[in-house]
Amino acid sequence: MQLFFDQFMNGIGAGVVFASVALALVIIYRTTGLLNFAQGEMALFSxxxxxxxxxxxxxxxxxxLLTIVVSFVGGAVIERVLIRPVENSKSPLNVVIVTLGMFLAINALAALIFIKPGQEALQMPLLFPDGKTLGMQTATLGRAGILVAECVLLYLLLQKTKLGLMLRAVASNPESSKLVGINPGAMLMVGWAIASSIGAVAGVLAASRGTGSFDTSLMQQVLVYAFAAAALGGFDSPLGAVVGGLVVGVANSLTIQYIHALEGIELVVPFGLILVVLLVRPNGLFGRNVVERV
Amino acid sequence: MTLLELRGVTGGYGPVTVLHGLDLSVDEGEVGVILGANGAGKTTTLRAICGMLGDVGGKVFFDDSEITSRSTQAIARSGIAHVPQGRGTFGDLTVDENLRLGAINRRDGGVDADLARWYEQFPRLGERRSQMAGSMSGGEQQMLAIARALMSRPRLLLLDEPSLGLAPLITREVFDRLGEINKGEGLTMLIVEQNASLALQIANRGWVLETGSIVVQGAAADLAADEDVRKAYLGF
Structure with a gap:
């Protein structure tokens, strides 16, 4: 039982990272209708x-904290300089190609700037001390706490502020947003900025797991899990992203512990789970079925 | 005083020219109505005013300043509220949020008072303030779209086919309300409409569009009374 509990919490610890990246994906998807394939690498750079x-x-x-600020600005700049020029092109695929290009370019750029020749991995100081609190790993609790704080802040921003209302308006109906005097371009910049900041948190959480050693491949598998989490929860639902991230983390961790037959390919269990959910609920667990009366 | 003036406005979509040099003007406090068949260019005229057409030729003046090349959001902030065809409500936001968005650029403290006022004027909206706008009936959404436009305290209200998809009784109610608002507040309006008889009742002047040009214009009462105009263009 203790083993099960430990593995469960282990999964939560990993799931926090998936949830954060999924949250960033959902923010950009909701404001721009775009899947940002570079989200993981932006987080890596942060x-x-x-x-x-x-x-x-x-x-x-x-x-x-400083990185969150830097990433906020960086996300806004990326939207303005790289995404905006192709956004109005005829084919939506153009933007997808740009984010795929960013995926490769940002990764290479990060290696070029930060990794000295001959160096294999860098060392991130741990966010939380080793040890246990209330019978659980202090680090796991702390990471869960960061995720909760992230969610609360995001909820307050989106639901309780004027800026949040404007962001949701642009996501809901860009044309009408202009008619009430909102500049949609500015809101898209803010959306990318917020997603980039959330990604920064995810990246630092990912790096400070275990020994704190990380390299340029840090976010590549995470991105796949995060996409899975967002699909599971529903691409238009921030709550879904969080729940999806935690479910994928736990499912992954329990598979590694208990299903030895799948050793090395434990990835199939969370994805099998997602397949089943999407067959039953194509919009994901928390995704909305858009109903509109005319 | 002239509030809105179009001088030789041309425009269209890509290679297709829809408007062929329109001249019209609306005085402060007036209701103007643009009539015409499907495809005559009525909606395109409103889109040209609001900066929603790519290429607009000619000039558009609002309150003595030229707004021809300004962005849609800048034009909205300068005091023109546009209720587009199909209403353009924010379907997955609540009624309350829709109305607050109408006032998003207002800096005065009167937003809450205005909200209360429109809830009183449109009780159906008050009952549904925390309901998603997309789940309401067509008539309720039209009222919401109008109330949202009014929340910005505009100087000019543009309405694109407010009767579209509404039952005749509801359409009459919408026009009665618009007439009251024009009389009560002196709010200037430019309405595009296929339902000519209702629209002319509340209007001061009207224009009949045919394939992007004005073919008849005059005082609303004269247009409604002119047998030939009614038979040829208005169908009543």
């Missing part, structure tokens, strides 16, 4: 930035 701050002697928490 993680390197955070590492750079710690390398300059900053504490890891301060480095994370």
């Amino acid at each position: 993680t390197f930035v955070a590492w750079w701050f710690t390398d300059r002697g900053l504490g890891v928490v301060a480095a994370l």
